[in-house]
Amino acid sequence: MALIEGFRIQNYRALHDIAMGRIGTDSGLNRAKPLSPLTAVIGKNGAGKSSIFDAFGFLADCMDSDIETACNAKGRGGFEKLVTSGFENQPIKITVYYRESRSDRPITYEISIGKSNTGLPIVLSERLRQRAKNQSRGWPKSFLNLEKGKGTVWIGNDAVEGDELEKKDVEFDPHKLAIVSLAELYTENPRITKFKDFIKAWYLSYFYPDATRQISQAGTQKHLNLHGDNIGNVVQYLERNHPIILKKILDDISKKIPGIGRIKTYKDEITNNLYLLFQDKGFAKPFTQQQMSDGTLKMFCYMLLLQGPDPAPFICIEEPENGLYHKLLETLASEFRTHATGKKGASQVFVTTHQPYFVDALEPDEVWVLEKQESGISTIKRASDYKYVQEMADEGQSLGSLWYSDYLDAR
Structure with a gap:
């Protein structure tokens, strides 16, 4: 069973920078608990719950079309409407940290989307990272690293940055995700194919x-x-x-x-x-x-x-x-x-x-509370991280009643 242990969404509508679960390429988030198999996001109307949902949909749509088409799909209104207000000069970034199975080493996928010189949305950078087979600690290493469609892919199921004999220079159309083309062209890299298939299979x-x-x-x-x-x-x-x-x-x-x-x-x-x-x-x-x-x-x-x-x-x-x-x-x-x-x-x-x-x-570990700040930017926090909430839940208080009584707020 493939499992998302964490993700990060940056500069997407009201979600200027939210992270949920464990992200293997961030020192702070790498120590966080991974996402539970069942995850629920709660919050007031307009907090950004639908934006999280749509960010997943946007990434899935990018797998089936070019970036501009995905920006316009499902009434999104184009790249300009997706970028967080006030941060129009910054790219949209999405990070997914997942395992193909519980016994597999986790993989981090990072994508950054901005504008080309002609004003069209393109993939500014695209990266896949994983610890080396014999690496138990330290930062994961790249096995795909592209800037505007140009860069390097490491071929095979275990090769990563530093394996000089396994790397290959590649170039792809930056208006599309490179992992889709790589999965179709290089069957000798099953990690990329599995990740692409995983995203395309989302419901x-x-x-x-x-x-x-x-x-x-x-x-x-x-x-x-x-x-x-x-x-x-x-x-x-x-x-x-x-x-x-x-x-x-x-x-x-x-x-x-x-x-x-x-x-x-x-x-x-x-x-x-x-x-x-x-x-x-x-x-x-x-x-x-x-x-x-x-x-x-x-x-x-x-x-x-x-x-x-x-x-x-x-x-x-x-x-x-x-x-x-x-x-x-x-x-x-x-x-x-x-x-x-x-x-x-x-x-x-x-x-x-x-x-x-x-x-x-x-359960408190399954619930995340999304709140919109006065600035218009949303923040998110796990219910179990709120003061007293885990203790009160352990004593038999239901989480819905705690939420209704305003124990799950920013205080």
Whole structure:
């Protein structure tokens, strides 16, 4: 299971400089606790929770397109709109510190994005670092180091800076991420390929219930898309290829939402439209997805996302509580944690929320508090680092109630 132990976002909207977890290339952050498998960010409206979510999406979009296209995607409005106000002359920087598995040496990816002489956004620098195979202490060494697309890559699974026989000078288009091209051109460097595949496999949910009510055309699809409007296609795939997994998901959703019985697909042979049929225990005829509540559809999508075959390694969900009955939130948080800490097929789960009932089910190490200062710049702090909070949680105080009572503030 690949795991992000920490990340840093600099000069991205209100996030002028925030860091979460452990960063192997920073002396202070290298001693911090790594991120937990389940991580939640809380904070007031406008604090910047959505900006963290979008920074992940921005990096993922850069994997699929050039930098300028990613800056304009999803209503971002271009590079000028992304840079922190007042720091327009500084680049956007994103650092990801991760392990491919718990037994692998951690890798640090650092990217800096600014403007070219022509005014277009480009990659100013791109770097991958890792400790040498026989290095137990000290700073990690580069195995990719580029400035505006030009630099050096060290070939192989263990070569790093200093291995002169393994290095190769390279040059790439600075309007795109070099790691994408390197993964395609140099198969002898699996570390870069694995990291690229890891980022491209992230699931960043832009799900909203109305999307799931759309009637799709028949045809199997393995995974939910970002909006969830192919939910029927995913159920059809599971019916055909993984009926045992589907039965477990349906049994779970029936326990969590009383009244829901069988769920199956129906294909209209004339139109080729695909419908989801929900059999409510109190009614003779089933309902389609167009007639189901927001909460039922959301819980069903989350179960498909978590329990389906080959889940994404990193799942990011913004405000999962919307549309859910408050007593389901503890159950949902428990589902997220169970999945994130599982040994087989687990995903790291990252959520943003402003619902105390959801936070009640979390531990202080799992929660980060984001606050916007008077300057307009946001800061972030782990809940367990607040004075008295860990002690009060150990005594049985729920974290949501502590947040509601203003124990999680900047004082």
